[in-house]
Amino acid sequence: MTTDLKDLTRTVTAASVRELLSGRPRVLALGEPTHGEDALLDVRNGLFRQLVEQEGYRTIAIESDCLAALRVDDYAAFGVGTLDDAMRWGFSHGLGDSAANRELVRWAREFNEGRPPADRVRLAGVDGPLEISHAQSPRKALTALHACLTSAAVDAGLFPCTWHTLDRLLGDDEGWSDPAVMRDPARSVGRSTEADRLRVLADDLVALLDAQAPQLIAQTSRDVWERARLYGRTAVGLLRYHYWMADTAPSRMTRLLGVRDQMMADNLLALAERSPVLAHAHNSHLQREKSTMRMWDHPLLEWWSAGALVRARLGEQYAFVATALGTIRHRGVDTPPQNTLEGLLHALPEDRFLLDARRLSAFLGDTPPRPRESPWFGYAPLDPTHLPRIDALAFLRDTDTP
Known part of the structure; x- marks a missing residue:
């Protein structure tokens, strides 16, 4: 079985991914099963560089605060500020501490040097200004929108x-960003008279922006x-949140x-x-399936992922x-059981490889391996039943492998 399975593997390159797709997609989503592992980000960086150089891609979007990321984009695309400031202020969720993210930004700045603006690599965040514990005030977004309209001399x-x-x-x-609100809705200002008024004004400002786009x-x-x-x-999204x-x-x-x-x-x-x-984010955000999560004392939560919506x-x-992935040993995620999908892939000799997910599903037959159970809350094993609705599967044997 292992020999046959090995025949399905290929190197993780832009060309290999391209061979598994019917064309060049507008959004190529690369998911990850956990956050904070530079080994996964190194795979992302290598793939993105090849997509830029071979396939004409010019934008990478990561699971980070979309407003903070403007600072990263200003540095990478236009040389505004310094690399240190971009890393310190341009990422959320602690992503600015990642050496792999720093290398991505450094490479983008180097690539963009001397290129016309339309041909430069752009970096973006796709997440809202949100954390699992709280959401930011809509002040920055609302006042910046108002300022943009003012700068165009709109009547x-x-x-x-x-x-x-x-x-x-x-x-x-x-009052907006109070972390106690997540556990105590009564502390939220989200349904105050002022917030209700702000929702109407935000809608009107967006409508004005649309109407004044040519100017x-x-x-x-x-x-x-x-x-x-x-x-x-x-x-609008923050006020709704x-x-x-x-x-x-x-x-x-x-x-x-x-x-x-x-x-x-x-x-x-x-x-x-x-x-x-x-696009690079957690598998659960980019999959075509509904996402699921267990949180605190809630029953299983289900909602449509960003990938399904796109x-x-x-x-x-x-x-x-x-x-x-196979192991995250420093998190207690050791060699996967052999009767799981990750266990089957971990038994192969290569450190990292790519598979046609649908061919892999067919190879596994009508009874896929049982889902792996994670001993660490921060890692989500892949559900083998999702394989028919995945275009390709990248596998990394060990996050600690150099």
Whole structure:
């Protein structure tokens, strides 16, 4: 069985991935089963460099705060600021501490040097300004959107409010970002009179942005317009997220998880309008299936992933490469049992390889291996029943392998 399985493997390269797809997708999604492992990010970096050099990709989008990532993009694309500042302020979730992420940004800056703006590599975040414990204030997104419209000299009489009105309604940012709200909805300001008013104003500002797009692009640039759209999406998404944080219904967490993935999907779709995108995030965000999670004392939560939402819009222009791995020994994830998918793949001699997921599914037959159980909450093994709806599977034998 092992010899036959080995025949299905190939090297993890852009060319190998391309052979498994019917064309060049607008969004090529590369998932990971855990966060914080540079070995997985090294695979991502190598694949992205090849996609840039061989397939014409110019954008990579990672699971990080979409607004903070603007600082990374400014440095990588235009040389604004320093690499140290980009890493310190341009990533969320601790991703700025990653040596592999630092190498990605350094390489992008070097690649972009001397190239015309339209041919430069761009770096983006697709996540909202959210953590598992709290969500940020919508202040940054709302006031930046207002400022973009002001910079285009849009008639003041068309604005639904002034900057000072926004500032007054937003109040103290601490009330929005209070981490106690995640456990106690009563502490949320998301359904206050001020928040309700802000939701209406955010909608009106986005509508004004759409109506004034020709003027904004002509008087500033398409980049400024795209950023303004990002600010608008983020403001509306954050206000919606805070609204549901104040909810007390049993469906509260399902709503919040769904809103987050909807924000990620909207950001990916906007990026795909500009150029083909390599998206990198957790498998659960990028899969075509519904995502599931157990959290605290909640029953199993289910919601549509960002990948499923993007796939619904783009069809075959969305492709998903999942990643599975064998061991994360420093996290207590040791050699996988032989009767699991990861165990079968771990028995092969190569450290990393790629497989056609659908051929692998057919090879395994009607009774796939049992799902692996993780001893560590931060790692999610691959569900073998998902293989028929995955385009390719990358496997990494050991995260500690140099």
